[in-house]
Amino acid sequence: MTTTTAPAPAAENRTPSPARKQAGRKALLHWIAVHSLGVAAALFFVLPFVFVFLTSLMSDQQALTRDLTPNSWHWDNYVKVFQVEGFLTWWRNSLLYAGLGTVLVVVSSIPVAYALAKFRFRGRHLSLLLVISMMMLPPQVIIIPMYLFWAKQLDLSGTLWPLIIPMAFGDAFAIFLLRQFLLTIPNEYVEAARIDGCGEFRTLIRIVLPMAKPGVAAVALFQFFYSWNDYFGPQIYASENPGAWTLSYGLESFKGAHHTDWNLTMAATVLVMAPVILVFFFAQKAFVEGVTLTGVKG
């Protein structure tokens, strides 16, 4: 709030022509109004993070009081979280699910997206409509047969494989997002490569993919975050075996195992949020581009 009042003295400068002065004052008031609103909104978005972080540094007792800031800073809470049984396993599982899943989705979705964007074939529009339908389908609609298949037929419940294996067969959202991106690459490049006798697969690998790097990055990020954040999947397939829990799923039980320890729970919460936010800072552009591409451009 101090930032908004800082430029105010500038208005005191008595400068020429009353009309211009009035316009200048109007602009200044507008600046102040907009930035005050901005600061108020920023507080709404940032304060939850701040309170979570501050609570994560409190002592066990203080976390149960109404205090907003810690009396003494318990950085060792973060060490304690890692000592909680299972926490490291959940990290490993989350990284496996998110990492392996992302690689599989990217590799399997690229050729499909390329075909939908650059080939003309009978049923192309229908295929695209079906991809979009699949993208919009709530996972709960098909969960009963899927669960019965993976758990009863293949006996894979208690593992993350029922979540990872399907990713080798393309993901509807990744296909859609990549296709939207590939549409923005001019057909002339593809046609030129074809005329030069370049095979379709080589055209994709050598010509199109290097140009599509930002799109691939956006898809990889979205997929990584999806798996990292997924709660429903691990709940269905891994709930019976704590050794297969992911961070997102384990985090909720964390509060249960450590009933009153809001400080440790908040420290664990910070640790689950941290990788996502770190990755975002390194890949901000790709991420924002991905959001825009699915929402606005055609």
Add this chain to the structure above:
Amino acid sequence: MSTDTLPAKAAAAPAAASPGGRNTLRSKRRRNALRTLAFMSPWLIGFGFFFAYPLVSTLYFSFMRYDGLNPPTWRGVENWTYVFSDLPKFWPAMQNTLWLAVVMVSCRVVFGLGIGMLITKIKTGAGIFRTLFYLPYLAPPVAATLAFVFLLNPGTGPVNSLLEAVGIPAPSWFNDADWAKPALTVLAVWGVGDLMVIFMAALLDVPKEQYEAAELDGVSAWQRFRYVTLPNISPIVLFAVVTGIIGAMQYYTQPIVAAKVASGVMGGSGATFQPGYPDDSTLTLPQLVYSLGFSQFNYGAACVVALVLFAFSMAFTALLMRRRGGLIGSGD
């Protein structure tokens, strides 16, 4: 809808002249078809196995009595009549889902548009503001929900401390049946960063000349919004509303985690936990599918609810496709 690939078309002209051309054309077509098939194959398998088969299977199980242990037996429409007339939790779940689709989605769209407009007006430190507004969207849902249950905790949460400090009577949020859904709405509005980005891009695309013309006519700020901004961004507003509703049909993680943590009923398996706390006020259709199927092992009834969910989301997907065909892009 052209059936040929681009090179095949080029070959079509000489084909008529030379007798051998027809064969070349046909083999070229076959080769192209095989190539398309090869490129599409991961998804063709995925579509069949993870969409078509389970969907048909869900329909099949909706007519069966099945508990996962005994072999399924034919039950006709009994599951359907059970869900619609005898299952006490069905209508609360339906009402909650509709409430969320209407209130949560409209709050998110209005707030997202407001923040989107604000960010286009901010001149100093726009990048920092945009990042701060966007960050909550990235917070993992379980972590964000846990944080909000703590922040809105009636006893020790900082929000109620602040509210009471300024003399506003503080509600019990996730522990009060009347306030649990508004609390979830606050959480959803906090994560409005995706809509902000979409609206921001749309607002920057509004032609400047239209604002200049409006300025010459001396219109008020509201009129400028109503007659220039809104008509230009209405397709994006519609997109945000429809995708928001489709999202509401899948709304699962936040309510179930909030209910579990706020009620204090824990444990990983979820078998003992009945979602919807307090008093079914946060029970949604996806959670009902889960609890019917995986707590009560009534797969038949769970499949009926799943199909209701399917009907809703496909109806809105169809609406989205109809009204925003441009979203897909022709690809030509």
